[in-house]
Amino acid sequence: MIVAAEDLLRWYERSRRDLPWRDPGVSPWQILVSEFMLQQTPVARVLPIWTEWVARWPTASATAAASPADVLRAWGKLGYPRRAKRLHECATVIARDYGDVVPDDVDTLMTLPGVGAYTARAVACFAYRQPVPVVDTNVRRVVARALHGRADAGTPSAARDHADVAALLPENGVAHQFSAALMELGATVCTARAPKCGLCPVTRCRWRQAGHPPAEEPARRPQTYAGTDRQVRGRLLDVLRDNASPVTRAQLDVAWLTNNEQRDRALNSLLADGLVTQTSDGRYALGGDAP
16 A cells, blocks of 8 residues: 555644544534634644634533624634634524434535535544544645655546545544544645655655656635625724614725725625524614624
């Protein structure tokens, strides 16, 4: 096997980051919360928010009992706040329909609000130690290099990617640890721009053996944030988070004076998403705050 499980697991034991959702005793619900937060968000930004969140709302039922506005405030600046709304909806379904227990199989997990194929597999694997392949960007990159000798993974293919990882999983009850190790390797060693090949435990990497051939496709440009509707939405939500009472339109308008049309578009999208509500007297509040 190109990726020897024993070598990778030994490396993981001595080199893994100290992430609290990996600790013994962390519940499936708390792992699910971490997976929601980690979507498109760096670990460093998630750490303090997750820690405060699970201390405040350790169970699905506790989260479900919170108001949508409280949930949005606790989400802070993690970005993509619709994830917070979906997490609250997910908590409500788990508390109501599953006795406050996160389901343990992929198909049922995928019926929950906000839970897609990746998150369902991650929860089944990391919370319930099921030997299901879990494939994120980091894993795809490791597999592309170690197994296929390519610098990057190219276009995603769920069937192919899952088959590649499933073929690597050990059968001695440590598949969940192996999956975590594979992700950690891609996140900290086999990185996209500056891989640390000298630290890699994969001794027969085909990309390294081939002399590190460059990527066949041009590098993707990183997504911009400054000046986008996402930034405007964030500015408007900041105003609402910082005020315990609903605010006037004038208070919102000063959050973005660069482009009135863009500001109006962003506000309308927040209203449509249910992240902002309008009060009977025409003021604005976080979803769930309007009287």
